[in-house]
Amino acid sequence: xxxxxxxxxxxxxxxxxxxxxxxxxxxxxxxxxxxxxxxxxxxxxxxxxxxxxxxxxxxxxxxxxxxxxxxxxxxxxxxxxxxxxxxxxxxxxxxxxxxxxxxxxxxxxxxxxxxxxxxxxxxxxxxxxxxxxxxxxxxxxxxxxxxxxxxxxxxxxxxxxxxxxxxxxxxxxxxxxxxxxxxxxxxxxxxxxxxxxxxxxxxxxxxxxxxxxxxxxxxxxxxxxxxxxxxxxxxxxxxxxxxxxxxxxxxxxxxxxxxxxxxxxxxxxxxxxxxxxxxxxxxxxxxxxxxxxxxxxxxxxxxxxxxxxxxxxxxxxxxxxxxxxxxxxxxxxxxxxxxxxxxxxxxxxxxxxxxxxxxxxxxxxxxxxxxxxxxxxxxxxxxxxxxxxxxxxxxxxxxxxxxxxxxxxxxxxxxxx
Amino acid sequence: xxxxxxxxxxxxxxxxxxxxxxxxxxxxxxxxxxxxxxxxxxxxxxxxxxxxxxxxxxxxxxxxxxxxxxxxxxxxxxxxxxxxxxxxxxxxxxxxxxxxxxxxxxxxxxxxxxxxxxxxxxxxxxxxxxxxxxxxxxxxxxxxxxxxxxxxxxxxxxxxxxxxxxxxxxxxxxxxxxxxxxxxxxxxxxxxxxxxxxxxxxxxxxxxxxxxxxxxxxxxxxxxxxxxxxxxxxx
Numbered sequence: 001x002x003x004x005x006x007x008x009x010x011x012x013x014x015x016x017x018x019x020x021x022x023x024x025x026x027x028x029x030x031x032x033x034x035x036x037x038x039x040x041x042x043x044x045x046x047x048x049x050x051x052x053x054x055x056x057x058x059x060x061x062x063x064x065x066x067x068x069x070x071x072x073x074x075x076x077x078x079x080x081x082x083x084x085x086x087x088x089x090x091x092x093x094x095x096x097x098x099x100x101x102x103x104x105x106x107x108x109x110x111x112x113x114x115x116x117x118x119x120x121x122x123x124x125x126x127x128x129x130x131x132x133x134x135x136x137x138x139x140x141x142x143x144x145x146x147x148x149x150x151x152x153x154x155x156x157x158x159x160x161x162x163x164x165x166x167x168x169x170x171x172x173x174x175x176x177x178x179x180x181x182x183x184x185x186x187x188x189x190x191x192x193x194x195x196x197x198x199x200x201x202x203x204x205x206x207x208x209x210x211x212x213x214x215x216x217x218x219x220x221x222x223x224x225x226x227x228x229x230x231x232x233x234x235x236x237x238x239x240x241x242x243x244x245x246x247x248x249x250x251x252x253x254x255x256x257x258x259x260x261x262x263x264x265x266x267x268x269x270x271x272x273x274x275x276x277x278x279x280x281x282x283x284x285x286x287x288x289x290x291x292x293x294x295x296x297x298x299x300x301x302x303x304x305x306x307x308x309x310x311x312x313x314x315x316x317x318x319x320x321x322x323x324x325x326x327x328x329x330x331x332x333x334x335x336x337x338x339x340x341x342x343x344x345x346x347x348x349x350x351x352x353x354x355x356x357x358x359x360x361x362x363x364x365x366x367x368x369x370x371x372x373x374x375x376x377x378x379x380x381x382x383x384x385x386x387x388x389x390x391x392x393x394x395x396x397x398x399x400x401x402x403x404x405x406x407x408x409x410x411x412x413x414x415x416x417x
Numbered sequence: 418x419x420x421x422x423x424x425x426x427x428x429x430x431x432x433x434x435x436x437x438x439x440x441x442x443x444x445x446x447x448x449x450x451x452x453x454x455x456x457x458x459x460x461x462x463x464x465x466x467x468x469x470x471x472x473x474x475x476x477x478x479x480x481x482x483x484x485x486x487x488x489x490x491x492x493x494x495x496x497x498x499x500x501x502x503x504x505x506x507x508x509x510x511x512x513x514x515x516x517x518x519x520x521x522x523x524x525x526x527x528x529x530x531x532x533x534x535x536x537x538x539x540x541x542x543x544x545x546x547x548x549x550x551x552x553x554x555x556x557x558x559x560x561x562x563x564x565x566x567x568x569x570x571x572x573x574x575x576x577x578x579x580x581x582x583x584x585x586x587x588x589x590x591x592x593x594x595x596x597x598x599x600x601x602x603x604x605x606x607x608x609x610x611x612x613x614x615x616x617x618x619x620x621x622x623x624x625x626x627x628x629x630x631x632x633x634x635x636x637x638x639x640x641x642x643x644x645x646x647x648x649x650x651x652x
Contacts, residue, residue: 331499411472
């Protein structure tokens with residue numbers, strides 16, 4: 001085996017130009033496939049990133065009526081939605097996929113939040129519990145976060161995010177200032193910001209509609225004082241932080257199941273549901289992949305042509321080396337040894353082609369990404385598979401020539417000069 | 418008896434025509450003999466050699482090699498017979514041009530599944546035996562004709578076969594190199610190797626202890642009067 005490999009490399013090296021030209025078909029085919037696969041992978045990763053954002057792995061579990069979340073600004077509170085107790089919450093945080101969980105209520109308010117005469121139109125007001133900031137990876141940038149006393153003593157305090165701070169205060173320091181939420185005064189005690197600021201990559205209008213983030217600004221108040229500007233007994237929403245991105249779907253589903261177990265609603269279209277970003281990402285990915293899949297098949301034709309080229313050259317090589325084969329058989333080489341020698345040579349030839357093809361493909365992918373702003377990501381398994389596949393091509397297309405060599409009549413072969 | 422051929426016939430098919438090449442050949446060779454087979458070209462001597470060398474099968478007849486009937490053996494078993502019990506030497510040497518002398522000699526050892534270290538050792542000894550130990554790393558293109566043929570003989574003998582078959586071993590050599598090759602054959606024969614050699618050169622054939630003649634596919638112990646089976650060579 002080792003001997004065969006040595007002989008193969010020697011044979012390939014002694015016919016450098018011919019070997020290179022033979023490999024060219026394989027190189028082009030593999031390079032094209034690697035470039036396409038890298039583009040697909042890059043696009044997919046970007047879609048996932050755009051939808052999921054970076055790192056927080058948050059899944060919202062919200063109360064739905066039919067296919068829509070219930071907007072409590074207009075709709076009444078459905079009967080039979082219980083308060084989510086400490087025990088229920090513990091049940092959720094005990095889930096394997098869930099790292100932490102927090103409860104909140106929220107409103108989009110068009111005419112409710114003011115600082116002096118400035119309105120935060122379209123901004124959100126969140127009534128959050130103690131764990132909300134940790135769960136959502138929000139860090140205190142200025143001032144302070146919520147403390148236990150805010151909850152137990154019903155302090156009318158508010159924390160802004162950067163968007164709302166900018167919109168309401170326009171560069172002024174908001175700490176200590178009083179804002180109005182539904183005519184109720186709240187003292188701003190802090191400003192929070194996302195741990196990882198993430199901007200989705202937007203290349204087209206389509207991308208914009210799919211990924212653009214709402215930047216209307218958010219105002220956080222302790223859940224204890226939620227009923228001051230809004231209503232009592234509004235159902236809570238849940239946000240969980242999954243252990244990893246791949247756990248997001250499971251974490252969301254299982255949490256929703258637990259919450260639904262406690263519902264006693266008469267309207268059975270009302271239920272808790274988790275938004276499934278991974279599923280959404282997959283759907284968009286499939287759309288973009290289906291066009292590129294076609295390209296892979298076209299590149300596959302190049303591999304087929306390359307394989308036929310290899311077969312052709314191997315047949316020439318067998319004819320050229322007829323007397324060598326005759327001698328080897330005369331001095332005791334078995335058929336399988338001759339077969340092995342030629343199959344090895346053919347497989348080495350195409351595997352080398354595969355390796356070069358992967359390298360060219362990577363370069364090609366990088367060039368494409370530089371020229372056209374298309375995201376690319378090199379897939380190691382795809383590269384390995386490409387090399388293995390080109391080896392298989394060598395074996396498949398080397399079979400006929402090798403078989404021919406193995407079955408040469410030694411007498412005829414020896415007579416051949 | 419190392420070779421026992423009885424009533425060997427061999428026909429070739431040429432354009433649907435059966436052409437007889439060997440006709441009723443019977444041949445016995447004892448171990449340790451040195452036999453030359455002479456005959457003009459086209460007489461069938463190479464065909465006989467191929468049959469003895471288990472490269473070809475006769476149309477009919479029986480052939481025992483060292484007491485074993487080889488005609489019933491499968492391809493795979495014949496490969497093993499050629500590998501272990503017969504050494505071949507050809508007129509045109511048939512060396513691998515890109516391989517060193519040592520690698521050429523160790524080729525049959527690799528077919529026998531022998532490990533690399535032992536291959537090198539045994540191939541080195543075989544080269545020593547033919548007086549070319551100092552040429553082990555040389556490629557065939559760097560060797561003279563006589564040296565090439567001695568490398569080929571080392572390759573033939575590396576598995577220590579009992580029988581050495583040589584097809585015009587001096588045919589492509591000048592007289593001095595030819596003489597060296599024949600001296601080597603004599604030495605191997607003295608060591609007990611049975612040699613069967615094909616030649617059309619009377620002087621070469623005279624080195625052997627026994628000379629057979631093939632004419633038109635038939636074998637004779639003596640040269641039948643009036644038929645030229647060889648020519649005066651320069652050896």
